[in-house]
Amino acid sequence: MSGVPTHWYNIAVDLPKPLPPPMDPYEGESRIALLNRIMPSELLHQEFTSLMYVPIPDEVREIYMRLGRPTPLRRARGLEKLIGNGVKIYYKFEGALPGGSHKLNTAVPQVYYASKDGAKEVATETGAGQWGLAVSIAAALIGIKAVVFMTKSSYLSKRQRVMFMRTYGAMVYPSPSEVTKYGVEAVKANPNHPGSLGLAISEAIDYVLQGEGRRYIPGSVLEFVLMHQTVIGQEAINQIPEEPDLVVGCVGGGSNFAGLTYPFIGAKLRGEGFEKTRFLAVESKAAPKLTQGRYEYDFPDSGGLLPMIRMLTLGHNYVPPPSHAAGLRYHGAAPSLSLLVKEGVVETRAYTQEEALEAGVLFARSEGIIPAPESSHAIRAVIDEARRMPKGSVILFNLSGHGLLDPDAYEKVNAS
């Protein structure tokens, strides 16, 4: 018994309403047909599966263990003392994984399934670099090459992450690059193009189409990404000694939130426990799709190359203002999470990065861990909620990452 789950949990089977499937837009080429050409076949299969529990391949499970799963579940006694009203706070520490975030939980199976398809390379996009770093680590362990298109502005400002990706053996291109037609066109139109996530996705897809033995793997809101993360919540259910009254996570596309909460929510929806547990999804005011978005079919990528999905969205052309919580600067939320919000199963809250980082500093000083700016949004909600809850209440939250690769975020806090 290692404590690492043997299956991923698929919430689609327990949702109060059927999950609206991905769709092609009315005009243009079929995006679903394109995905079939470029993505690992098993991942597409998982996107539409009706299995409740999908087996984790032994090789993937073994890598999870080598990387440090199960991750620790800890009691935040320092933070509890600071709040001082007898509310108990537990957190799952995904920052304990190499790379410092939960993203490896899906990078490992995605790279694994690419290798099972016979691929020699995986290509992907990355904004701030957390996803690119996770893919680089997974590709190194599985023994294939990672090619990462990183938005140029981040490539120039986040040198440490570029260097670490290269240390793991990845090929990292600033996007726009010179190796795809989209990159070349973008630079022709604007020699100082700063790059965008949408452009980086287009470049990664074009790179895959140009050669043999290449697969594209997405870091974004597809349902299989959320499903891979459910190892977090299944472990937490085994580790936590008491039933939580409130479970909290931050939301970029929804994967770390879903990873922690879905196993709890599924049990609640099936009437198998956690009847009184509330679930709170916390977003950034820079990208407030949960609190202000519209529920409609939209593209998950700003380039419109991927199939449309029904979700809470600010529109795929929405450009969030700059924020240190780069992982939360995303225009939409995964279809299953959007549906759970619409149905009132999941509550929502938005904070500014200043509000979040202030809570991040309190957490660092009371627990000893510098949290990722993204995770600090969850911590802010935990503190605000705890203050209003009666003595003896229990809160669980996801510390999705540490902030040791985000010195610029804390530099700003310390200057103010």
Ligand SMILES: *Cc1c(COP(=O)(O)O)cnc(C)c1O
């Ligand atoms: C990427 C990231 C997020 C946001 O992405 P989700 O898919 O919503 O989980 C949150 N926290 C950290 C540390 C991240 O790296």
